[in-house]
Amino acid sequence: MPDVLIKNTKIYYNNSLQPAEIIIEGGKVTKIGKDLRVSSSDMVIDAGGSLTLPAGIDVHVHFREPGMTAKENWYTGSCAAAAGGITTVIDQPNTVPPTTERRTFEQKLKLASRKSIVDFGINGGVTGNMEKLEELWKLGVTAFGEIFMAESTGGLNINEETFEEALVEIKRLGAFATIHAEDEKMRLELEELLKGDISCEYHSRVRPNACEAAAVQKALKFISELKVRAHFCHISTLEAIGMIRKEKYLARGENREPFFTCEVTPHHLFLSTRDWARLGSFGKMNPPLRGSHSIKALVNGINDGTIDMVASDHAPHLESEKDVDIRSAPSGVPGVETFMPLMLAAVRKNILPLSRMIMLTSWNPAKAFGLDRQSKGRLEVGFDADLIIVNPHEIRPIRAELLHSKAGWTPFEGMDGVFPQYTLSRGEVIWIEESINAKSGRGNFLVGRGNISVDDEENPDEAE
Numbered sequence: 001m002p003d004v005l006i007k008n009t010k011i012y013y014n015n016s017l018q019p020a021e022i023i024i025e026g027g028k029v030t031k032i033g034k035d036l037r038v039s040s041s042d043m044v045i046d047a048g049g050s051l052t053l054p055a056g057i058d059v060h061v062h063f064r065e066p067g068m069t070a071k072e073n074w075y076t077g078s079c080a081a082a083a084g085g086i087t088t089v090i091d092q093p094n095t096v097p098p099t100t101e102r103r104t105f106e107q108k109l110k111l112a113s114r115k116s117i118v119d120f121g122i123n124g125g126v127t128g129n130m131e132k133l134e135e136l137w138k139l140g141v142t143a144f145g146e147i148f149m150a151e152s153t154g155g156l157n158i159n160e161e162t163f164e165e166a167l168v169e170i171k172r173l174g175a176f177a178t179i180h181a182e183d184e185k186m187r188l189e190l191e192e193l194l195k196g197d198i199s200c201e202y203h204s205r206v207r208p209n210a211c212e213a214a215a216v217q218k219a220l221k222f223i224s225e226l227k228v229r230a231h232f233c234h235i236s237t238l239e240a241i242g243m244i245r246k247e248k249y250l251a252r253g254e255n256r257e258p259f260f261t262c263e264v265t266p267h268h269l270f271l272s273t274r275d276w277a278r279l280g281s282f283g284k285m286n287p288p289l290r291g292s293h294s295i296k297a298l299v300n301g302i303n304d305g306t307i308d309m310v311a312s313d314h315a316p317h318l319e320s321e322k323d324v325d326i327r328s329a330p331s332g333v334p335g336v337e338t339f340m341p342l343m344l345a346a347v348r349k350n351i352l353p354l355s356r357m358i359m360l361t362s363w364n365p366a367k368a369f370g371l372d373r374q375s376k377g378r379l380e381v382g383f384d385a386d387l388i389i390v391n392p393h394e395i396r397p398i399r400a401e402l403l404h405s406k407a408g409w410t411p412f413e414g415m416d417g418v419f420p421q422y423t424l425s426r427g428e429v430i431w432i433e434e435s436i437n438a439k440s441g442r443g444n445f446l447v448g449r450g451n452i453s454v455d456d457e458e459n460p461d462e463a464e
């Protein structure tokens with residue numbers, strides 16, 4: 001008897017939506033068909049004609065634990081993820097203490113394993129800790145970074161020399177670098193020049209498009225010289241999109257995969273410098289809100305394949321912390337729970353096709369971050385049953401009071417969202433009828449590629 005039968009649903013298959021039934025056994029999808037003639041199962045979900053889609057994989061969250069648990073913790077952050085249709089997250093290293101060595105990695109792993117209700121990866125931080133990268137990689141970090149080329153929350157930014165050294169070491173390890181690309185020197189110069197500017201828009205001026213473009217250019221140079229696998233976090237500008245498009249075009253010309261991937265956030269897609277008036281210091285994040293030309297370029301980039309994935313950069317801060325003058329406010333906005341709802345609403349509005357949205361939120365992140373190895377990222381037989389069931393016609397305004405992050409507010413208040421009716425993680429229903437249905441700690445650690453014991457297990461013949 002199957003564990004779960006999803007019936008009366010539609011899936012996206014062969015370029016169209018098709019009626020389907022799905023059987024889940026042992027946490028994996030084991031059968032998909034039009035009419036599977038199953039007489040009984042432990043659990044039957046009648047989807048009532050709604051869609052079943054792969055759940056989201058969010059490769060960029062800041063769950064703030066250890067050290068900043070007033071803002072978020074692994075339980076609240078993962079509940080927000082589940083309620084928003086995300087079943088896999090990758091946590092960033094700028095916690096307190098930062099995840100830059102064995103001790104702090106193990107501390108975070110323990111906390112996350114005890115509390116998370118969704119599966120998770122943990123990234124390793126890059127500061128001056130060159131001699132620690134190997135141990136972190138072997139412990140199973142998913143990737144290194146986000147490596148901060150400029151100042152942001154946590155103050156983990158490094159200079160150009162250290163950045164290059166880190167990429168050399170990451171290449172040596174056969175690992176993967178994720179990069180927060182903004183130019184610190186330019187930011188500091190502009191900070192000096194814009195001293196008298198006390199408007200909120202100041203934050204967009206002190207980190208202008210050129211600030212991101214300069215850093216992306218430098219990083220691209222190192223990446224292609226070293227041929228190191230890399231990923232650009234939260235790309236936000238017309239200029240950066242142009243450079244990335246060109247590099248990918250050159251790679252195609254040489255008949256090879258590009259060395260890098262990139263992500264864009266929902267806040268850079270759906271908010272703009274026009275929102276400064278509404279959001280004030282709550283609109284402060286790095287990179288900052290951009291103008292309409294950049295937003296058009298991002299939309300083009302997600303449609304033409306220049307952008308590989310969407311990630312939330314969920315960076316919760318409390319209302320009391322944000323509600324101060326623009327210079328004192330911390331940078332970052334919450335977004336893990338609104339990520340999929342905003343993307344699904346964008347599909348409804350024909351901003352992008354459903355097929356592209358599925359790629360951007362599940363398969364592409366799984367592939368880039370090596371989670372395909374762990375059966376993540378597809379609604380297909382043999383893959384983990386990480387699924388959402390959604391009615392795409394059910395658009396409702398986003399309301400902070402209904403969200404689960406400790407942040408308690410959202411920059412997307414009142415905007416349209418399509419929320420999941422069900423979220424399943426490895427076949428378990430963890431979100432149903434507007435409530436969480438999961439024990440803390442049910443989430444699994446997705447050990448990274450560098451962990452030797454994993455490789456030994458998977459390829460016993462190849463072990464040295």
Ligand SMILES: NC(=O)N[C@@H](CC(=O)O)C(=O)O
Binds near residue numbers: 333
């Ligand atoms: N995006 C932000 O503005 N803030 C992030 C850090 C980061 O991603 O730069 C945070 O951790 O608060």
Ligand SMILES: [Zn+2]
Binds near residue numbers: 152233287
């Ligand atoms: Zn960042």
Ligand SMILES: [Zn+2]
Binds near residue numbers: 146
């Ligand atoms: Zn971030």
